[in-house]
Amino acid sequence: MALPFDKIPSEMFRELRSRKWLAFLLFVIVSFSVLGAGFIWPYKYQSQVVIFVDDQNIIRPLMEGSAVTTEISERTSAAREMLWSRDVMSRVADDTNIFSEGADQLSDEAREERIAMLRANMFVRPRGDRYFSIGYTSESPMQAYRIAQRLGQAFIAENSANKREESRNAYNFIDKQVKNYESILADVEQKLKNFLSENVDGTESEANSRMASLRRQLELAELERTELMARAQSLASDLQSVEPMFSQGRTVDAYTRRIREKEALLDEMRLQYHDTYPDIVILKEQIAELKNQRDSAAQSGELAQAPSGGEQLVNPLYQDISAEVAKTRASIRTQESRIESLKQLIAEQEKRMERIQENKAQYSELTRDMEVNEQIYNDLLKRREKARVSMHLDIEGQGLNFRIIETAQYPLAPSGPKFPMFASAGLILGALAPFGLAAGALQIDPRVRVRKQLEDGIGLPILEEIPKVRTPYEKRKDRRLTVLVGICIALVIAAYGGVAGAALMGVI
Numbered sequence: 001m002a003l004p005f006d007k008i009p010s011e012m013f014r015e016l017r018s019r020k021w022l023a024f025l026l027f028v029i030v031s032f033s034v035l036g037a038g039f040i041w042p043y044k045y046q047s048q049v050v051i052f053v054d055d056q057n058i059i060r061p062l063m064e065g066s067a068v069t070t071e072i073s074e075r076t077s078a079a080r081e082m083l084w085s086r087d088v089m090s091r092v093a094d095d096t097n098i099f100s101e102g103a104d105q106l107s108d109e110a111r112e113e114r115i116a117m118l119r120a121n122m123f124v125r126p127r128g129d130r131y132f133s134i135g136y137t138s139e140s141p142m143q144a145y146r147i148a149q150r151l152g153q154a155f156i157a158e159n160s161a162n163k164r165e166e167s168r169n170a171y172n173f174i175d176k177q178v179k180n181y182e183s184i185l186a187d188v189e190q191k192l193k194n195f196l197s198e199n200v201d202g203t204e205s206e207a208n209s210r211m212a213s214l215r216r217q218l219e220l221a222e223l224e225r226t227e228l229m230a231r232a233q234s235l236a237s238d239l240q241s242v243e244p245m246f247s248q249g250r251t252v253d254a255y256t257r258r259i260r261e262k263e264a265l266l267d268e269m270r271l272q273y274h275d276t277y278p279d280i281v282i283l284k285e286q287i288a289e290l291k292n293q294r295d296s297a298a299q300s301g302e303l304a305q306a307p308s309g310g311e312q313l314v315n316p317l318y319q320d321i322s323a324e325v326a327k328t329r330a331s332i333r334t335q336e337s338r339i340e341s342l343k344q345l346i347a348e349q350e351k352r353m354e355r356i357q358e359n360k361a362q363y364s365e366l367t368r369d370m371e372v373n374e375q376i377y378n379d380l381l382k383r384r385e386k387a388r389v390s391m392h393l394d395i396e397g398q399g400l401n402f403r404i405i406e407t408a409q410y411p412l413a414p415s416g417p418k419f420p421m422f423a424s425a426g427l428i429l430g431a432l433a434p435f436g437l438a439a440g441a442l443q444i445d446p447r448v449r450v451r452k453q454l455e456d457g458i459g460l461p462i463l464e465e466i467p468k469v470r471t472p473y474e475k476r477k478d479r480r481l482t483v484l485v486g487i488c489i490a491l492v493i494a495a496y497g498g499v500a501g502a503a504l505m506g507v508i
Contacts, residue, residue, distance in 0.1 A: 008439060008442060011442055012435060012438045012439055012442060015438045015441065015442065016434055016435070016438055017478070017482075020481055020482065020485045021485065022434075023434035023438075023485075024485050024488055024489060024492075026430075026433050026434050026437060027430040027431060027433060027434060027489065027492070028430070028492050029430075030426070030429050030430040030433040031426045031427055031429070031430030031492070031496055032426070032430075032496070033426075034422055034425055034426030034429055034430070035422060035423060035426040035496065035499065035500060037422060038419045038421075038422025038423060038426070038503075039419075039503065041417065041419075041422065042139055043139065043414035043418070044137045044138070044139060044414055044415050045137070045138055045139065045140065045141040045144045045411040045413075045414050045415065046135055046136070046137050046144060046148075046411055046415045047135060047136060047141075047144040047145040047147075047148035047149070047408045047409060047410065047411050048123075048125075048133040048134060048135030048136075048148055048408065049133065049134050049135070049148055049149065049151065049152030049404055049406065049407060049408045050127065050131055050132075050133050050404070050405050050406035051079070051131065051132055051133070051134060051152065051155070051156075051402050051403070051404060051405065052130060052131055052402070052403045052404075052405035053130045053131070053132075053402060076124050076125070076126045076132050079124050079132060079134060079155055080124040082155060082158055082159065082162075083122060083124065083134065083151060083154065083155055083158075084119060084122075085158075086115070087158075088154050088155075088158055089115045089118055089119065090111070090115065091154060092118060092147065092150050092151065092154060093106075093111055093114045093115050093118060094106075094111075095150055097146065097150075098143065098146045098147055098150055099114075118136075118147070121136055121137045121138060122134075122135070122136050122147075122151060123135050123136075123137065131405065134148065134151050134152050134155055135148050135151075136148040136151060137415070141410060141411045141412075141414075142410070144411055145408055145409070145410045145411065148408040149407065149408035152404055152407070152408060153404075155402070156402055156403075156404060159402050164391075167387065167390050167391040168391055170387050170390070170391075171384065171387040171388055171390075171391045174380060174383050174384045174387050175384055175387075177380055178377070178380045178381060178384050181373060181376055181377040181380060182377065184373050185370070185373045185374060185377055188366065188369050188370045188373055189370065191366055192366045192367070192370060195359075195362065195363065195366060199355070199359050199363075202352075202356070203356070204353070204356050204357070204360060207349065207352055207353045207356050208353075210349055211346065211349050211350075211353065214342055214345050214346050214349060215346065217342055218339060218342040218343065218346065221335050221338050221339045221342060222335075222339060224335055225332060225335035225336060225339065228328055228331050228332045228335060229332055231272075231328050232325060232328040232329055232332060235321055235324050235325045235328060236325055238321055239318065239321045239322060239325060244318045255290055255291075255293065255294035255297070256294075258290055258316075259287055259290050259291060259294070261317050262283055262286055262287045262290065262316075262317075263287060265283060265317055265320060265321075266280060266283045266284065266287065269283065279320070279324070283320075286316065419500075419503060419504065420504065423496075423500040423503075423504075426496065426500075427493070427496065
């Protein structure tokens, strides 16, 4: 049957009065145990380096677009992973300035143990948006200070080396790609050059332009031939109406008729040719000569005599028309020869266009490969220059960078619970230990201590309760025992205070 909670304090004090020496012994054991724990507790000293992430310096906006600064992602986890790497841990473990002489000559097992110790006691903690700390915990304040300082330096050096290596690798990779594309572009240019030297037909636009020109010339030649044929037919018709021979007399009418015939022919030729045309010039001279002959004959009196007989002469008009007919027919034959030549050229041009169409796909592929490779090559050239500038930025320590804003400090006091805390906690825990033990014993004690336990257990009311009665002797004995226990407690507290004070003053 459980003891009611409202009865626990009274019953707890009753148990402590009945077992004074046990409570005193428990107080002594707990107090001095906690005090002893304070003596043997391994005190830890911490030292840390505060790192500042410098991502807002003046170089970043100035080089925007011209260079790429190496990014820093997940600063705390990245710093922890970098410091946890075996290379960094090995360099710290072999540092003779931190550990004793011969630290770099340890066996593999000893080095592994030291690396494991460094990893277990190292910590990286964020301290705001742009700050974080790297620290080390050790039982030796000097060792904590030196290792924390060495870890901060190792992180800065490793980060700078990684940035330089990353930018250098990026530049080397892009430079290798540029040289590769230079060779590819040279091969494509050589293939295109060989293709153009082997296929001299030209491009499709040139062939179309040439074909259009030939067809235009053919149409003009055919049109001119048609005109010449019509002219030849007209001249042949005129030739049939002209006599090849005529009798020439020296009368005014004879001269006048010949002049009119020449003028009529002149007017007809002027419809087709300019005045500078040779035939027109000759006609003009003939007309002028006939007029001079007529005037000379009139002055000499020969025109007054009637012609006694006709003189058979070749008709000049017939001769002129015959010459013009022959000339026109020759021009027709010339135009026909020209038309045949143009048709042959058009046929050859059609074959050329067929060859151009056959080579068009190959030419398009070569030009497309050249354009694509040239575009990629130009882009890689720009990227290589950016990578070169970025590499120089990282080599000179510019751009995004880490800086130690607060160096490691020598720890003057240990971290965690200190000896005064153990000393204070020893008295408090020693005083509370008997009460706690009594309260726990009451909860597991099956005996009936109060009437309410019995009433709740059997379900019946208790009519009367007989109190405990002590004799005067028992009261005097209990009083003497209480005084004795109090004196012992005072002595124990005095001894406890003496030991704690001596420890605090450094006596023990």
